[in-house]
Amino acid sequence: MILFGLGAAxxxxxxxxxxxxxxxxxxxxxxxxxxxxxxxxLGNLDGxxxxxFVIVVAAAEAAVGLAIIIAVQRNRDTLAIDEIDSMxx
Amino acid sequence: MAPLFYIFAVVATLAALSVVLQRTPVYSALSLxxxxxxxxxxxxxxxAEFLAVVQVIIYAGAIMVLFVLVIMLLNAxxxxxxxxxxxxxxxxxxxxxxxxxxxxxxxxxxxxSSTSPASQAFDAGPRAIGELLFRNYVLPFxxxxxxxLVAVLGAVVxxxxxx
Numbered sequence: 631m632i633l634f635g636l637g638a639a640x641x642x643x644x645x646x647x648x649x650x651x652x653x654x655x656x657x658x659x660x661x662x663x664x665x666x667x668x669x670x671x672l673g674n675l676d677g678x679x680x681x682x683f684v685i686v687v688a689a690a691e692a693a694v695g696l697a698i699i700i701a702v703q704r705n706r707d708t709l710a711i712d713e714i715d716s717m718x719x
Numbered sequence: 720m721a722p723l724f725y726i727f728a729v730v731a732t733l734a735a736l737s738v739v740l741q742r743t744p745v746y747s748a749l750s751l752x753x754x755x756x757x758x759x760x761x762x763x764x765x766x767a768e769f770l771a772v773v774q775v776i777i778y779a780g781a782i783m784v785l786f787v788l789v790i791m792l793l794n795a796x797x798x799x800x801x802x803x804x805x806x807x808x809x810x811x812x813x814x815x816x817x818x819x820x821x822x823x824x825x826x827x828x829x830x831x832s833s834t835s836p837a838s839q840a841f842d843a844g845p846r847a848i849g850e851l852l853f854r855n856y857v858l859p860f861x862x863x864x865x866x867x868l869v870a871v872l873g874a875v876v877x878x879x880x881x882x
Contacts, residue, residue, distance in 0.1 A: 634819075646744055648744050648789065648793070652738055652744075652748060652751050652786065653738070653739060655751060656735055656739075656754065659754065659755065659758055659778075662758070662774075663758055663762075666762050666767045667765060669767065670765045670766050670767070676855075678769070679856055681767075681770055682769075682773060683859055683863060685770075685774060685777060685778055686777075686863050686866075687863065687866065688778070688782070689777060689778070689782050689867075689870075690863075690866050690869075690870035691870070692782045692786070693785065693871070694870050694873045694874055694877070696785060696786070696874075697873065697875075699789065699793070700878055701877045701878065703793050
């Protein structure tokens with residue numbers, strides 16, 4: 631829970647895209663911890679299987695997200711998230 | 720066993736703080752690696768040996784290496800605070816604290832009336848997880864393999880110089 635809050639706070643505050651992405655990973659890990667904790671609490675192995683899937687999905691998402699970041703950097707030559715706002719109103 | 724849990728929980732929390740507060744992205748990435756490893760130790764203490772090893776090998780070993788690689792490739796530097804990020808810090812963080820407090824309150828309200836954790840030593844080895852994976856969760860397993868394929872294709876396409 632604390633990890634999740636920290637990750638979310640960092641996600642809001644930071645300006646560098648890569649750091650924001652790392653805060654997303656932090657939140658994912660916090661959720662994994664909750665899953666495994668509950669799995670132990672309920673004596674059920676399903677929580678661990680689901681945490682395994684979360685890790686796999688996080689890996690795929692990290693790969694694609696980093697590729698997007700590289701493409702964005704190549705086109706706009708900036709990593710600050712305030713300048714990458716061409717989709718905003 | 721309990722003090723070991725607390726030690727690594729505190730290490731994980733401190734490293735998470737470091738991830739969020741560091742100005743240089745490389746230091747944030749290294750702190751995230753520390754978080755991942757200490758969480759793996761916590762998983763070991765919680766009886767999830769397979770997941771602890773998977774976390775270290777895949778998450779800390781492959782994903783974070785990819786992160787550090789991309790950080791160095793893009794030459795990410797320290798960030799300078801802007802008006803918007805200052806506004807986000809002043810308004811967003813207290814709101815987030817309120818939100819987290821609400822969630823904690825809801826969770827504690829429920830769990831105060833529950834019993835102690837089931838102390839049955841369930842077999843959490845790779846064999847048991849593999850059985851679950853291939854019996855009950857075959858469909859998610861196959862879907863995630865398709866997902867990985869799509870992710871690999873997407874990453875290759877996105878990183879090309881000319882599409």
